[in-house]
Amino acid sequence: MSDTAHEDPELIQLLTPEGELREHPDYPLDLSHEEMRGLYRDLVLVRRIDTEAVALQRVGELGLWASLLGQEAAQVGSGRALRSNDMAFPSYRDHGVAWCRGVDHKALLALYRGVTNGGWDPAEHGFHLYTIVIGTQALHATGYAMGIQRDGAVGEDGSAVITYFGDGATSQGDTNEAFNYAAVNNAPVVFFCQNNQWAISEPLERQSRVPIYRRAAGFGFPGVRLDGNDVFASLAVTRSALQHAREGQGPTLIEAFTYRMGAHTTNDDPTRYRVSAELEEWRLKDPIARLHAFLTREGIADEAFLKGVEAEAEELGESVRRDCRELPEPDPLDIFHEVYAEPHVHIDRQRAEFADYLASFEDAGAEGGR
Amino acid sequence: MGSNLTIGKAINAGLRRAMETDPKVLVMGEDVGKLGGVFRVTDGLHKDFGADRVIDTPLAESGIIGTAIGLALRGYRPVCEIQFDGFFFPATNQTFTQLAKMRARSGGSVKLPVVLRIPYGGGIGAVEHHSESPEAYFAHTAGLRVVTVANAVDAYWMIQQAITSDDPVVFFEPKRRYYEKADVDTAAAVDSATPMGAARVARPGADATLLAYGPMVKTALQAAEADTDHSIEVVDLRSLSPVDYDTVCASVRRTGRLVIAHEAPLSHGIGAEVAARVTEECFYHLEAPVVRVGGFDTPYPPSRLEEHYLPDLDRVLDGVDRAFAF
Numbered sequence: 001m002s003d004t005a006h007e008d009p010e011l012i013q014l015l016t017p018e019g020e021l022r023e024h025p026d027y028p029l030d031l032s033h034e035e036m037r038g039l040y041r042d043l044v045l046v047r048r049i050d051t052e053a054v055a056l057q058r059v060g061e062l063g064l065w066a067s068l069l070g071q072e073a074a075q076v077g078s079g080r081a082l083r084s085n086d087m088a089f090p091s092y093r094d095h096g097v098a099w100c101r102g103v104d105h106k107a108l109l110a111l112y113r114g115v116t117n118g119g120w121d122p123a124e125h126g127f128h129l130y131t132i133v134i135g136t137q138a139l140h141a142t143g144y145a146m147g148i149q150r151d152g153a154v155g156e157d158g159s160a161v162i163t164y165f166g167d168g169a170t171s172q173g174d175t176n177e178a179f180n181y182a183a184v185n186n187a188p189v190v191f192f193c194q195n196n197q198w199a200i201s202e203p204l205e206r207q208s209r210v211p212i213y214r215r216a217a218g219f220g221f222p223g224v225r226l227d228g229n230d231v232f233a234s235l236a237v238t239r240s241a242l243q244h245a246r247e248g249q250g251p252t253l254i255e256a257f258t259y260r261m262g263a264h265t266t267n268d269d270p271t272r273y274r275v276s277a278e279l280e281e282w283r284l285k286d287p288i289a290r291l292h293a294f295l296t297r298e299g300i301a302d303e304a305f306l307k308g309v310e311a312e313a314e315e316l317g318e319s320v321r322r323d324c325r326e327l328p329e330p331d332p333l334d335i336f337h338e339v340y341a342e343p344h345v346h347i348d349r350q351r352a353e354f355a356d357y358l359a360s361f362e363d364a365g366a367e368g369g370r
Numbered sequence: 371m372g373s374n375l376t377i378g379k380a381i382n383a384g385l386r387r388a389m390e391t392d393p394k395v396l397v398m399g400e401d402v403g404k405l406g407g408v409f410r411v412t413d414g415l416h417k418d419f420g421a422d423r424v425i426d427t428p429l430a431e432s433g434i435i436g437t438a439i440g441l442a443l444r445g446y447r448p449v450c451e452i453q454f455d456g457f458f459f460p461a462t463n464q465t466f467t468q469l470a471k472m473r474a475r476s477g478g479s480v481k482l483p484v485v486l487r488i489p490y491g492g493g494i495g496a497v498e499h500h501s502e503s504p505e506a507y508f509a510h511t512a513g514l515r516v517v518t519v520a521n522a523v524d525a526y527w528m529i530q531q532a533i534t535s536d537d538p539v540v541f542f543e544p545k546r547r548y549y550e551k552a553d554v555d556t557a558a559a560v561d562s563a564t565p566m567g568a569a570r571v572a573r574p575g576a577d578a579t580l581l582a583y584g585p586m587v588k589t590a591l592q593a594a595e596a597d598t599d600h601s602i603e604v605v606d607l608r609s610l611s612p613v614d615y616d617t618v619c620a621s622v623r624r625t626g627r628l629v630i631a632h633e634a635p636l637s638h639g640i641g642a643e644v645a646a647r648v649t650e651e652c653f654y655h656l657e658a659p660v661v662r663v664g665g666f667d668t669p670y671p672p673s674r675l676e677e678h679y680l681p682d683l684d685r686v687l688d689g690v691d692r693a694f695a696f
């Protein structure tokens with residue numbers, strides 16, 4: 001199925017796997033050379049954070065990591081299409097979007113190290129917290145978009161919302177409810193599905209009998225499929241869909257057709273359910289390699305630039321390793337922190353009792369132990 | 371200005387006042403617009419506040435709560451109506467994994483002032499899934515506040531307190547009591563009302579405490595009245611999470627006996643929780659074990675049998691007798 005789907009004539013592609021530029025009548029590429037180099041830098045650095053995080057999990061520094069390997073172009077392209085007053089509702093693999101929204105890698109590491117269940121202020125970054133339960137965030141995004149409508153913040157300079165989920169999430173009721181709520185309310189939201197072909201061990205054909213982007217038609221809004229390993233297509237199509245939304249024309253479903261090169265998470269073993277030939281086939285479509293080929297062939301990126309990015313990646317890798325180990329252990333009393341906005345007698349009491357209990361060990365220590 | 375209002379009308383008046391006071395307050399749910407809700411609790415709000423503030427949603431409960439979360443993140447204060455107790459369950463995921471936990475997960479950087487209005491309980495001769503008492507699920511979930519009302523005065527004030535709370539509040543409405551009337555001073559200042567989290571001594575007494583909430587408060591008051599041999603104090607719990615143990619335990623220390631009555635299945639319920647805590651706190655004041663009277667640990671029966679399922683006056687009095695017979 002993936003082969004035929006990939007040959008879909010409607011797949012929007014601006015940069016071929018060989019690194020050649022293609023024109024599309026609906027999505028003109030309007031990027032300066034500097035912006036193109038910026039995208040390359042994003043892809044390389046995001047991949048580096050991911051590589052380091054996987055390694056950190058392997059040596060026991062992280063409890064878990066959900067790798068984005070292979071999905072960098074889908075995330076960076078769409079993430080760079082966002083404006084500062086837009087809001088993103090991610091899933092838990094969207095480290096590339098987090099990068100574009102200025103969320104520090106330390107916050108991502110803290111989550112997967114088990115230091116926090118959140119890690120950043122959603123309002124500060126225009127990037128909501130990672131959401132673990134599949135598909136829930138699509139409804140949050142839709143409700144937020146309904147709020148934008150009520151604020152009158154729709155228009156040329158208005159705000160839009162984007163939400164990220166995978167192919168598996170399109171099986172969830174919440175995602176389908178979100179499509180419907182967004183459609184009947186004409187809400188300014190873009191649904192960005194990263195179809196990475198696998199929901200843990202379940203292939204796409206166990207999730208959907210139709211190509212995912214075509215589902216949008218049944219809800220009454222446009223659906224498009226783009227080459228998710230093509231950062232230019234991801235950027236141009238998302239920019240267009242966001243503008244469509246913020247101008248009051250309603251939602252769009254974008255299906256970024258891509259591939260999860262690694263495991264679902266570091267707990268997973270993909271060799272049990274997929275063949276290596278598939279991996280090799282997708283390796284030829286690598287998002288970074290194709291942009292590298294294009295930029296060097298066209299003379300947009302010279303040796304000095306590429307070496308600069310490589311040096312930056314080395315430095316970033318080092319800080320990822322160091323920052324992870326330096327993350328402070330949370331205070332035990334953080335368990336009770338901000339469960340409620342207002343005082344809650346049960347929690348206040350349990351916090352006080354637990355604090356006394358903890359203090360009893362300190363007292364015992366001061367007295368020379370039990 | 372006093373008004374003689376039913377519980378249903380009092381909630382309506384409370385919603386209206388909250389919407390007039392704060393333009394960020396929204397009402398949303400199935401049929402809440404032109405119809406005014408299946409119990410007419412939102413009657414007239416759509417006409418006066420418009421479709422942008424009184425939102426008729428698609429028929430999808432998870433969608434109601436999920437989009438309410440998004441609206442709250444954008445700065446709104448949505449009041450969601452779930453049409454019936456048994457229809458809440460499609461929205462459990464959004465409520466328990468998202469609404470309840472998101473504030474803690476954000477370290478306090480987001481607030482979710484969402485109210486879930488749920489008409490609950492039996493006694494109206496309805497079909498399956500229209501008569502349940504699921505309050506223990508909510509009270510067991512950290513991050514939610516759970517309250518219920520037993521009279522029109524509390525209905526009017528507590529719905530406003532629930533809306534102004536920066537925490538998610540589950541507001542259980544006793545549907546078989548929607549038409550109970552009381553005089554409500556609708557012109558009084560908001561801060562003159564009893565706080566939402568406090569229990570209330572509904573009837574003072576000396577010999578035993580009869581604790582109830584929501585639809586059972588009326589039955590408890592009738593039982594106290596009917597028991598001419600003893601002086602029964604009735605405590606209306608009002609807040610199911612957190613529980614106001616100060617008021618509950620003070621009453622038990624005065625009376626020495628505690629009988630708890632609720633419609634919900636007995637095991638693992640609110641009554642079990644209160645009984646355990648009271649035993650811990652008031653052990654030396656108790657003259658008898660805490661007695662619970664509740665619904666059975668069965669699915670809610672067909673309506674021809676609900677009079678046997680719901681604790682009625684006689685079963686509550688039987689519970690009181692057990693407390694005195696020990």
